[in-house]
Amino acid sequence: MSDPLRETDENVVPQGIDPLRATIRTRFRRGELARAYDWCLEGLKHYPDNLWLKHRAVLCLTRSGALERAQTAYxxxxxxxxxYDAECRALGARLLKSEALEAPLSDFTIQAVRAAEAYAAIYQETCSYYPAINAASLFVLGGQIERAQPYIQAVLEQSENAEQDDREGAYYLHASRAEAFLLRGDMQRAQASLEAAIALDPDNHAARxxxxxQLRLLADHLTLDLTGFQALEPPRPAHFAGHLFAVGDGDNQMTALDEEALRVRVREALKTAGVGSLYGSLAAGADILVAEAAHDLGLPFHAVLPTPxxxxxxxSVRPVSSDWSRRYDACLEHAASVQEVTSDRKQVGDLHLNYASRIAMGLARIQAAALCTRPLQILLWDGQDNQADRGTAHDARLWRLSGGEQVHLDVPSRVRYRGAGNEGETADTPHFSQSLRAMLFLDVMGSSSVPDDRVPVFVDAVLGRLARACEQFAPGLVYQDSWGDGLFLAFESVARAAEAAVTLRSEFEAIDFEALDLPASLALRIGGHFGPVHEGRDPIQRRQSLFGSQVVTAARIEPMTLPGSIYVSESFAALLALEAEKAYxxxxxxxxxxxxxKQRQPIYSLRRLRRPETSN
Incomplete structure (x- = not known):
């Protein structure tokens, strides 16, 4: 069956429940949980009572870490x-497990044991290894190691000679043995069991x-060394960047032979590093060469462009040579996705180039986190960090600052093409400028239910409290405005905006509405976005303000937000993964x-990490 899930065909549903389930399983196994979830929801429009689609939708959310949304959907x-359905019962226990792992340290032990007991109850009825291994691990994490021992033994005994009819079942059988051996401290057998599991289902990156x-969480708790397990990680997402260059016989061009040699080096680097997907632009030269190498190897690459x-x-393509023009179109055709991050109708300089490259870097890191592996950056350049504000040197420096690993393939400085990529004007009106801003829109849902006589109290005790809390974010807070029951805030960085969002939500949740004689149904919704905005004088308010489609995007995310949640755009999520992935x-x-x-937009829920994450 052909894959109907390219972005251009996102509304095409496979005919029949079996092809639909097969498509969802394929995405799920690849670790593309977002797309698998989308197709579960699309399928439920046609098969609203299908239990498998409901179960898999919640499982996608749970595995991607969207705990609150998973609980709501469940x-x-x-x-x-x-x-009557064992998988649905196990999913309920899994949600308890996820809730425990998200709990503050002071509550973690109690919640871990609660989840363990839920799994233990399922095991008593089913005698299945799956609830047994989860009960064992959660009892260990909850500090009740003795209660874990019978379940560890049961897993090892039941799985020793057991057989499974499908690859996924065979994988989990051996993976459970690996977890049981790790709980006993037998790292050699744990690694051998995981290797056996992967050999049985090598393409199931989501399961791996x-x-x-899970093994890293347990190893951290038991102070065990998992260094030997790095080779078993799924294929790694990579960001790619490099110099523009022309191919020909001129003094400042790369010869056809040298280009072919570089292409071979790129393919070898991708294979050696274990790369599974790539994110980057498609400028002439290095970008297109990497995208072509990815296509040759059957690896999906995602094009992130600064403009249409x-x-x-x-x-960035046509001025270099007509040959690159043909290859550019082919790369667009082969790309797994093409994202145009702004609607500007002309190249506007460094700001947009940096914006696109930072999103591409962040997307690679988001995918690496989902796959529990380490992201990589592949650079085709001369290695000269000239402190430029854009280009490969800028991307390389930013990636290093984020602690990322890099692979450097040399491209001689003499062949660099220097005449493209920055030919547009920065603005049509001299009184306006463009800048990158992280924006938050906040709205108090249900404020229309506030009685007229309590409106002054609402303004002072609710909106006033939020406004006073904003004062701590100066000087990073560069713009603020209010209207009715809402606030509009803009920041220099997404990390600062994320900090403000979770702080303001906490401030709101701490308000005693009963004591203020205000409706208990009041709830805060926060939407966030990051992008280039136009800054200029507002002719109505007669002061500086922010304008443009990126502001509109930020404003329209907030009404879609679940009450009590913080929803952000993919660009916000990507930049946060690059700037502060250990905190949020x-x-x-x-x-x-x-x-x-516009088409549907990927939306993420922002959370502050409450428990230290194991390293990827």
Whole structure:
């Protein structure tokens, strides 16, 4: 069956429940949980009572870390009522496990044991190794090692000669043995069991990532060394960048032979590093060469362009040579996805180039986190960090600052093409300038229910409290405005905006509405976005303000947000993964229709990490 899930065909549903389930399984196995979840929801429009689609949708959310949304969906789908279905019961226990892992340290032990007991109850009825291994691990994490021993023994005994009819089942059988051996401290057998599991189902990257994350959590708790397990990680996502160059016989051009030699080196580097997917631009030269090598190896590459593709073509491809023009179109055709991060109709300089490259770097890191592996950056350049504000040197420096690993393939300085990529004007009006801003829109849901006589109290005790909390974010807070029951804030960085969002939510949750005689149903919604905005004088307010489609995007995310949650755009999530991935996590929610004139947009839920994460 052909894959119907390219971005251009996102509304095409495979005919029949079996092809649909096969498509979802394929995405799920690749670790593409976001797309698998989207297709579960799309399928439920056609098969609203299908229990498998409901279960897999919640499982996608759970595995991607979207705990709150998973719990909501579990209740909305009424999966807790499916007592006859062992997988649905196990999913309920899994949600308790996820809740425990997200709990503050002071509550973790109690919640871990609670989840362990839920799994233990399922094991008593089913005698299945799956609830047994989860009960064992959670009892260990909850500090009740003795209670874990019978379940560890049961897993090893039951799995020793057991057989499974399908590859995924065979994988989990051996992966559970690996986990049981690790709980006993037998690292050699644990590694051998995981190797056996992977050999049985080598393309199930989603399952492998979950296993590795679990083993790292246990190893951290038991102070065990997992260095030998790095070779078992799923294929790594990579960001790629490099110099523009022309191919020919001129003094400042790369010869055809040298280009072919570089192509061979790129393919070998991708294979040696274990790269599984790539993210980057498609400028003439290095970018297109890497994209072509990825296609040759059957690796998906995701093009992230600073402007619409034809605009980018006119400044960063066509001027270099007509040959690159043909290859550029072929790369667009072969790309797994093409993201145009702005709607500007001309190249506007360094700001947009940096914006696109930072999003591409962040997307690679988001995918690496989902797969529980280490992201990589592949550079085709001369290695000269000239402190440029854009280009390969800028991308290399930013990636190093984030602690990322790099592979450097040399491209001589003499062949660099220096006449493209920055030919547009920065603005049509001299009184306006462009800058990158992280924006938050906040709205108090239900404020219309506030009685007229309590409006002054609402303004002072609720909006006033939020406004006073904003004062601590100066000087990073560069713009703020209010309207009715809402706030609009803009920051220099996404890390600062994320800190403000979680702080303001905590401030709101601490308000005693009963004591203030205000409706208890009041709830805060926060939407966030990061992008280039136009800064200029507002002719109505007669002061500096922010304008443009990126501001509109930020405003339209907020109404889509679940009350009490913080929803952000993919660009916000990507930049946060690049700047502050140890402090925050953005969990995939789904593709939401925030603008009637545009396609559905990937939206994430922002969370502050409450427990230290194991390293990837």
């Amino acid at each position: 209740a909305e789908f009424r999966l807790h009522e499916a007592h 990532s979950i296993t590795l994350r 593709s034809r605009v980018f073509f006119e400044t 996590r953005c969990e995939y929610v789904g593709r939401l229709k925030i603008d009637s004139q």
